[in-house]
Amino acid sequence: MTAVLFDVPGPRARRRNRILAAGGGALVVAFVGYVLYRLAATGQFESQKWSFILYENIQLLLLGALLATLKAFALAAVLSLLLGALLAAARLSDHAWLRAPATIVVEFFRAIPVLVMIFTIYFGLPSVGITISTLWAVVVGLTLYNGSVLAEVFRAGVVALPRGQSEAAYALGMRKTQVMTNVLLPQALTAMLPTIVSQLVVVLKDSALGFLIGYPELLFTTRTLGSQGQFDFPIIPVAIVVAAIYISMCLMLSWLANYLERRSRTRRRGTPPPTAPERVEPELVGA
Amino acid sequence: MSVLLDNLDLFIRGFLGTIQLFVIAAIGSLVVGGVLAAMRVSPVPFLRGAGMTYVNIVRNTPLTLVLFFFAFAWNRLDIVTLPFFALAASGLIVYTAAFVCEVLRSGVNTVPVGQAEASRALGLNFGLTLSQVVMPQALRAVVPPLVSVEIALLKNTTIAAGFSVVEAGSIIPSLSERGYNVLVGGLWVALGFVILVVPLTLLQRYLERRWRVAR
Numbered sequence: 001m002t003a004v005l006f007d008v009p010g011p012r013a014r015r016r017n018r019i020l021a022a023g024g025g026a027l028v029v030a031f032v033g034y035v036l037y038r039l040a041a042t043g044q045f046e047s048q049k050w051s052f053i054l055y056e057n058i059q060l061l062l063l064g065a066l067l068a069t070l071k072a073f074a075l076a077a078v079l080s081l082l083l084g085a086l087l088a089a090a091r092l093s094d095h096a097w098l099r100a101p102a103t104i105v106v107e108f109f110r111a112i113p114v115l116v117m118i119f120t121i122y123f124g125l126p127s128v129g130i131t132i133s134t135l136w137a138v139v140v141g142l143t144l145y146n147g148s149v150l151a152e153v154f155r156a157g158v159v160a161l162p163r164g165q166s167e168a169a170y171a172l173g174m175r176k177t178q179v180m181t182n183v184l185l186p187q188a189l190t191a192m193l194p195t196i197v198s199q200l201v202v203v204l205k206d207s208a209l210g211f212l213i214g215y216p217e218l219l220f221t222t223r224t225l226g227s228q229g230q231f232d233f234p235i236i237p238v239a240i241v242v243a244a245i246y247i248s249m250c251l252m253l254s255w256l257a258n259y260l261e262r263r264s265r266t267r268r269r270g271t272p273p274p275t276a277p278e279r280v281e282p283e284l285v286g287a
Numbered sequence: 288m289s290v291l292l293d294n295l296d297l298f299i300r301g302f303l304g305t306i307q308l309f310v311i312a313a314i315g316s317l318v319v320g321g322v323l324a325a326m327r328v329s330p331v332p333f334l335r336g337a338g339m340t341y342v343n344i345v346r347n348t349p350l351t352l353v354l355f356f357f358a359f360a361w362n363r364l365d366i367v368t369l370p371f372f373a374l375a376a377s378g379l380i381v382y383t384a385a386f387v388c389e390v391l392r393s394g395v396n397t398v399p400v401g402q403a404e405a406s407r408a409l410g411l412n413f414g415l416t417l418s419q420v421v422m423p424q425a426l427r428a429v430v431p432p433l434v435s436v437e438i439a440l441l442k443n444t445t446i447a448a449g450f451s452v453v454e455a456g457s458i459i460p461s462l463s464e465r466g467y468n469v470l471v472g473g474l475w476v477a478l479g480f481v482i483l484v485v486p487l488t489l490l491q492r493y494l495e496r497r498w499r500v501a502r
Contacts, residue, residue, distance in 0.1 A: 004395060004400055004421055005328055005395065005403065005413075005416075005421065006413075021332075024333070025333045025334070038365070038366055041365075042364055044363075111484040111488070112442070112477040112480045113442035113480060115446055116445055116459065116473060116477055116480065117473075119448075119456065119460065119469075119473060120470060120472075123460060123469040124471075124472070124473045127469055205347075205349040205350070208351035209351055219351060236363060239352070239360055242352070243348060246347070246349055247344060247348055285440075
């Protein structure tokens with residue numbers, strides 16, 4: 001319950017809340033029930049539609065698709081962390097000739113949709129004589145976008161540190177690079193770790209875009225299996241299985257982000273008073 | 288330049304489709320997200336739980352999978368047969384609403400409890416507390432991130448291109464079919480998005496700067 005909106009309920013409020021609970025609850029249950037009823041009525045729970053799960057070939061096919069998804073995710077995650085670090089370093093540089101192009105690159109790639117990038121790379125590079133596999137089209141597209149987003153995350157982390165940190169380091173006689181690598185970056189990375197992991201959830205979700213250019217990942221395999229007449233076109237059952245895989249993988253990463261967030265909050269000295277306003281974090285929407 | 292001028296019809300139809308899809312999905316996501324946020328801050332535990340479950344499931348599902356479901360599975364459920372455009376809009380609404388809900392909910396939580404307690408102590412009822420004290424403050428915290436979410440929605444409309452909806456994303460495969468230089472065409476599409484997104488980004492940064500000092 002949000003303490004801002006509601007006081008501790010008295011007898012009348014409790015009665016009203018019970019009515020609300022019954023009415024709202026009935027609506028929610030009716031909605032979920034209707035969806036389940038439609039699924040059952042169109043035969044989505046019949047055993048033939050789920051029999052695909054019993055075949056070893058299909059289990060291996062799904063496993064292979066999962067590995068393809070994870071491969072695109074892992075490559076894109078590592079490369080975008082590297083690109084993000086490079087772009088962040090350029091944006092924090094003292095030289096305008098490095099800072100300006102990096103700023104333009106970051107703003108440009110953050111403004112255009114990932115899919116437009118993937119399509120342009122996949123359909124466009126062959127017209128200048130470079131053929132690119134579907135895997136690398138996805139990886140490069142995801143890297144350009146998420147690298148730019150991560151660059152902003154890294155930069156924000158460094159900028160948010162108290163000035164005294166770099167001033168003290170300079171006073172000790174450290175050079176620019178030493179200040180960055182030995183003093184600022186370790187602190188900024190720790191502070192930004194939860195955000196970085198949340199961005200990795202976006203990378204994992206965006207890897208599903210590979211489906212649209214025919215990279216044989218989970219969704220692509222769902223489409224293939226869903227058109228198999230011998231299992232009575234089980235596209236909804238397969239989609240349910242694949243959705244469960246995606247959701248559990250992303251939930252695990254989200255939990256890791258939350259855990260890191262909680263840990264860093266308890267570690268920080270002087271926890272803020274309970275009435276201090278919480279900030280609305282910019283949401284990492286992704287696709 | 289010739290890639291753009293020769294295919295002007297394609298570009299115009301594509302970006303009009305994108306804007307249509309964006310406007311419909313933006314309004315829809317605000318409405319559905321508002322209902323979800325009301326559920327998540329309600330005094331009824333069951334509704335709070337239902338809202339939270341929705342948000343956690345949808346936020347961790349790829350949008351491509353949501354649209355995949357609407358494009359390939361919805362019409363098999365025999366509820367109402369919808370055209371691809373309506374299906375794509377529904378998918379975008381279902382997905383974006385979860386993020387809108389989170390922004391609204393955390394916006395309400397930015398208001399210090401003392402504000403509401405003081406207004407209740409002054410004798411304001413629930414409606415007055417909400418409209419005169421809590422909402423004006425929450426709105427300042429909510430609008431900038433809400434604009435970010437809608438920018439993301441604008442970019443995400445391109446994914447509908449993969450599911451037979453004519454919009455900006457589908458320009459690139461069409462150019463490829465017509466045999467034009469897609470690298471150049473892709474850059475024109477990207478430029479179109481820069482033109483659409485940058486004003487929204489500037490608005491968001493302006494609002495953020497203007498309202499940050501408010502408290």
